Amino acid sequence: MRQQDELITAETSQTMRLWITFRKNKTAMAGGVIAIIIILIALFAKWLAPYDPLIQNPYNRLTGSSSEHILGTDDFGRDVLSRIIWGSRVSLVIGISSVLLGMVAGTTLGMIAGYFRGKIETVIMRTVDVLMCFPDLILAIAVTASLGSNLINLIITIGIVMTPRFARLSHGSMLSLKENEFVIAAQALGAKTPRIIIRHIFPNLFGELLVAGTLWVGVAIRLEANLAFIGLGVQPPTPTWGNMIREGINVLINAPWVSIFSGLSILITILSFNMLGDGIRDITDPRLRGE
Amino acid sequence: MIVYAIKRLLQSIPIVLIVITLVFIIVRILPGDPAVAALGDYASKEAVEALRNRMGLNDPLWLQYFKFLGSILRGDLGKSLITGYPVATQVAQVLPYTIQLTLSGIFLGYLFGIPLGIAASVHRNKFIDYFNRVFSLVGLSIPAFYLGVLLMLVFAIKLRLFPVVGGGDITNLRENLRYLFLPALTLGLIMTAYITRMTRSSLLNVLRQDYIRTARSKGLVERLVLYKHALRNALIPIIALGGLYIIVLIGSSVMVEIVFSRPGLGKLMVGAIKQRDYTTLQSVMLIYALIVVVVNLITDLIYGLIDPRIKYH
Numbered sequence: 001m002r003q004q005d006e007l008i009t010a011e012t013s014q015t016m017r018l019w020i021t022f023r024k025n026k027t028a029m030a031g032g033v034i035a036i037i038i039i040l041i042a043l044f045a046k047w048l049a050p051y052d053p054l055i056q057n058p059y060n061r062l063t064g065s066s067s068e069h070i071l072g073t074d075d076f077g078r079d080v081l082s083r084i085i086w087g088s089r090v091s092l093v094i095g096i097s098s099v100l101l102g103m104v105a106g107t108t109l110g111m112i113a114g115y116f117r118g119k120i121e122t123v124i125m126r127t128v129d130v131l132m133c134f135p136d137l138i139l140a141i142a143v144t145a146s147l148g149s150n151l152i153n154l155i156i157t158i159g160i161v162m163t164p165r166f167a168r169l170s171h172g173s174m175l176s177l178k179e180n181e182f183v184i185a186a187q188a189l190g191a192k193t194p195r196i197i198i199r200h201i202f203p204n205l206f207g208e209l210l211v212a213g214t215l216w217v218g219v220a221i222r223l224e225a226n227l228a229f230i231g232l233g234v235q236p237p238t239p240t241w242g243n244m245i246r247e248g249i250n251v252l253i254n255a256p257w258v259s260i261f262s263g264l265s266i267l268i269t270i271l272s273f274n275m276l277g278d279g280i281r282d283i284t285d286p287r288l289r290g291e
Numbered sequence: 292m293i294v295y296a297i298k299r300l301l302q303s304i305p306i307v308l309i310v311i312t313l314v315f316i317i318v319r320i321l322p323g324d325p326a327v328a329a330l331g332d333y334a335s336k337e338a339v340e341a342l343r344n345r346m347g348l349n350d351p352l353w354l355q356y357f358k359f360l361g362s363i364l365r366g367d368l369g370k371s372l373i374t375g376y377p378v379a380t381q382v383a384q385v386l387p388y389t390i391q392l393t394l395s396g397i398f399l400g401y402l403f404g405i406p407l408g409i410a411a412s413v414h415r416n417k418f419i420d421y422f423n424r425v426f427s428l429v430g431l432s433i434p435a436f437y438l439g440v441l442l443m444l445v446f447a448i449k450l451r452l453f454p455v456v457g458g459g460d461i462t463n464l465r466e467n468l469r470y471l472f473l474p475a476l477t478l479g480l481i482m483t484a485y486i487t488r489m490t491r492s493s494l495l496n497v498l499r500q501d502y503i504r505t506a507r508s509k510g511l512v513e514r515l516v517l518y519k520h521a522l523r524n525a526l527i528p529i530i531a532l533g534g535l536y537i538i539v540l541i542g543s544s545v546m547v548e549i550v551f552s553r554p555g556l557g558k559l560m561v562g563a564i565k566q567r568d569y570t571t572l573q574s575v576m577l578i579y580a581l582i583v584v585v586v587n588l589i590t591d592l593i594y595g596l597i598d599p600r601i602k603y604h
Contacts, residue, residue: 126305126306126309127309129306130306130309130310130313131313132583133306133310133580133583133584133587134310134576134579134580134583135538135539135541135542135545135579135583136539136542137542137543137545137546138542138545138560138576138579138580141545141560141561141564142317142318142564142572142576143317145321145564145572146317146320146321146322148322218432222432222434225434225436225437226434226436226545226546229434229436229546229549230546230549230561231565232564245436245437245440248440249440249550252440252443252444252448253448256444256448259437259440259444260441260444263434263437263440263441266434266437267429267432267433267434267437270432270433270434271428271429271432274428274431274432275428278428
């Protein structure tokens with residue numbers, strides 16, 4: 001019992017130490033704060049949006065910034081700010097869920113391949129190599145075209161694109177981690193394979209996964225925006241940032257704000273996840289500490 | 292080196308075969324009947340059935356697969372379901388535009404990126420370094436199509452310096468370059484962000500090495516230390532990872548082609564998806580994958596050439 005207490009204290013102080021380093025890292029802090037604000041905006045869209053994002057007003061089309069419509073209105077007279085606020089939901093839900101999906105699937109496959117080696121490794125890692133022969137967007141376009149584009153299918157599509165990335169990452173780490181003495185010690189003590197993988201190896205992989213996951217949320221959000229811009233995203237009238245830019249492009253000459261502000265939202269969101277991811281990497285990577 | 296090159300080339304063959312298989316599978320999963328797509332929704336049942344027979348869609352799947360494999364290996368990409376023209380001809384028409392765009396983007400990226408990266412690592416934590424960090428962070432985050440829209444808005448719509456959309460006649464150099472400028476700049480700026488960041492971190496890493504300290508301590512001029520000792524070694528990862536970024540750039544080129552309505556593989560592919568033109572779609576996917584395989588191959592070969600340690604693995 002006492003030993004357990006000590007373990008938790010040691011653990012806590014480690015977390016505390018990371019938190020202190022994290023707070024000192026201005027980029028990471030700024031990224032984290034912005035990301036949290038955007039997540040809150042998405043959660044409370046209903047209360048924050050000044051107007052219904054779907055209500056059209058033919059008498060109030062393409063008005064610029066005014067006291068009623070801070071970011072103006074679009075081609076259908078809908079409030080751009082309200083649509084941006086609601087659009088954050090699609091981007092975040094797809095971005096975060098697809099990365100989680102890819103992380104679970106990819107890490108499992110990568111760890112299995114790296115731990116057991118042999119034929120299973122060949123099959124998994126060759127498939128990964130082949131999937132990675134397609135640029136992300138090309139694969140995503142093809143998969144969305146076959147699944148159809150609604151929220152769930154887009155999460156699956158982008159999850160499929162993310163899976164080989166996570167598989168390659170965790171496979172590489174597994175190969176080096178499994179040669180460590182603590183793994184050999186656990187094996188010698190008779191620990192079962194699943195326990196070794198989950199309790200001993202996985203925690204060592206976690207930092208890397210967290211960094212990659214955070215950075216790849218940005219990639220996933222960008223991928224969703226790309227698909228929406230092509231017309232393969234969540235279908236209108238649901239506002240998404242990608243299809244708002246797409247609609248804005250038709251009125252770019254008279255009402256550039258529709259595209260500009262929707263794109264800015266995408267940029268700021270991706271930027272915040274990238275800053276956060278970079279920051280976490282600097283903190284967790286001991287080689288970079290103190291720089 | 293030759294043995295290494297041949298070995299590496301042979302490794303690509305199974306990858307290409309699996310890629311072909313995967314494209315075949317993905318396209319078969321696509322919903323909708325290609326024969327209906329070709330004839331339109333109002334075609335009679337008999338006409339659809341006749342076309343299905345002619346297209347071999349009623350053959351067993353394995354037979355379709357081997358026919359597909361056979362024609363691909365002969366270089367026959369089939370005929371477009373919509374226009375009826377051979378896909379190979381369509382691809383040949385637009386491929387130069389995509390290659391031109393991507394190569395210009397890569398060229399601009401290295402042209403701006405390497406000097407910026409060197410400047411940032413030499414003047415670490417000075418203004419140029421901070422500027423670079425912000426620039427590359429934004430460049431890594433911005434979607435290519437949004438950057439394209441912004442550049443179009445400023446340079447084509449407001450300043451009227453360049454045409455808004457289109458590809459221009461590729462044989463007319465002057466006109467062609469005017470149409471190329473904004474799309475290439477879009478890709479170039481994004482590539483610059485990647486290259487700058489990579490150059491900076493790679494060079495900083497090398498500058499910490501013992502042999503740099505040795506070079507400095509024997510009294511070598513800083514310029515020589517930097518360009519002869521440090522940069523040469525720093526370039527290895529820049530080239531190795533460069534291949535990876537080129538692949539990212541190929542993906543972005545699809546978006547740039549769509550924003551600027553520029554003819555190219557990406558525009559062909561998106562058009563094919565919307566019209567359910569499966570033969571065109573599978574060919575374009577295949578060509579993209581082949582480009583990636585070739586880029587990877589070339590990267591590895593260059594890597595082997597500049598870093599002799601690689602060959603022995």
